[in-house]
Amino acid sequence: IAGITQAPTSQILAAGRRMTLRCTQDMRHNAMYWYRQDLGLGLRLIHYSNTAGTTGKGEVPDGYSVSRANTDDFPLTLASAVPSQTSVYFCASSDGGGSTDTQYFGPGTRLTVL
Amino acid sequence: GQNIDQPTEMTATEGAIVQINCTYQTSGFNGLFWYQQHAGEAPTFLSYNVLDGLEEKGRFSSFLSRSKGYSYLLLKELQMKDSASYLCAFMDSNYQLIWGAGTKLIIKP
Numbered sequence: 648i649a650g651i652t653q654a655p656t657s658q659i660l661a662a663g664r665r666m667t668l669r670c671t672q673d674m675r676h677n678a679m680y681w682y683r684q685d686l687g688l689g690l691r692l693i694h695y696s697n698t699a700g701t702t703g704k705g706e707v708p709d710g711y712s713v714s715r716a717n718t719d720d721f722p723l724t725l726a727s728a729v730p731s732q733t734s735v736y737f738c739a740s741s742d743g744g745g746s747t748d749t750q751y752f753g754p755g756t757r758l759t760v761l
Numbered sequence: 762g763q764n765i766d767q768p769t770e771m772t773a774t775e776g777a778i779v780q781i782n783c784t785y786q787t788s789g790f791n792g793l794f795w796y797q798q799h800a801g802e803a804p805t806f807l808s809y810n811v812l813d814g815l816e817e818k819g820r821f822s823s824f825l826s827r828s829k830g831y832s833y834l835l836l837k838e839l840q841m842k843d844s845a846s847y848l849c850a851f852m853d854s855n856y857q858l859i860w861g862a863g864t865k866l867i868i869k870p
Contacts, residue, residue: 689765689860690804690848705857737803748856749794752803 649659650674651753653738659759660728668723668756670738678743679721679749681705681713683734690737697743728760763787767861773812773839774869781847782836789854793825793832796848798863803849807834810812824842836866 651672660666672679675729687744692705697714710732712724713726721740735757739750765785773779783793792811796804810816810825810832822835834847846863853859 687862689850689862690858691860692857695857749806749809750858751806754803759832 651738651740651751651761653736653753653756655756656754657757657759659698659761662729662760663727666725666758668725668736668738668758670721670723671719671754672721672738672740672751672753673719674740674751675718676740676742676751677718678741678748679715680739680741681711681721681723682737682739683707683732684737684755685734693736708739728758730760732758733760734758763853763859764850765851765859765861766797766866767847770865770867772869773836775839775841777839778835778837781836781849781866781868783832783834783849784843785832785849785851785859785861787830787853790827791852791854791856793823794850794852794858795818795832795834796850797821798846798848805849806844807847822836833869839868841856841868841870 654669680695681693691707692750694713696702698716737755738753742749742752767783795807798804808823815824820837825832847864848863849861850858
């Protein structure tokens with residue numbers, strides 16, 4: 648089934664630990680995104696990539712890093728997790744075609760940092 | 762600056778019609794999106810408006826007025842499965858989506 652997969656589905660992590668959230672899409676989309684969703688707030692963009700080999704910072708990039716070695720994969724790394732990074736993380740992808748660009752979302756990763 | 766606002770929660774009755782409003786402010790605008798998100802699931806695309814007017818898609822319609830910075834999502838013949846959060850987002854001048862916090866729609870029998 649075509650789409651976006653994320654792993655793990657959920658994770659409980661001790662503060663200070665390193666964690667990588669995985670995201671893979673098979674739609675050959677150029678652009679990929681990482682968002683966090685917190686209660687009472689809209690989706691907030693962490694990092695994005697318009698095409699393989701390039702990345703950019705979103706609204707809330709601090710404490711997170713990404714890489715885009717190929718078209719399909721866009722991992723998000725928390726170098727040293729803190730409790731404020733407890734959230735639901737969504738990966739999304741789109742054709743990257745400008746204003747009509749519809750984003751398609753993965754199922755999300757629920758992360759708890761203790 | 763940029764901002765976007767929508768009601769936190771709305772309640773409606775099965776079979777009825779409900780209108781969810783969204784207002785936004787931005788200096789650069791490249792379209793307005795509506796997504797549906799069921800609890801514990803990913804957002805899914807509903808509609809896109811870039812020109813003023815009404816776009817109809819089955820039971821769902823979306824309206825945009827660029828001069829007023831205003832959009833609404835109209836849901837007709839409500840069904841229990843329409844209970845979800847509805848997210849409004851505009852695309853800014855950098856082609857990034859700026860998201861509202863979502864409107865939780867509760868459908869009662």
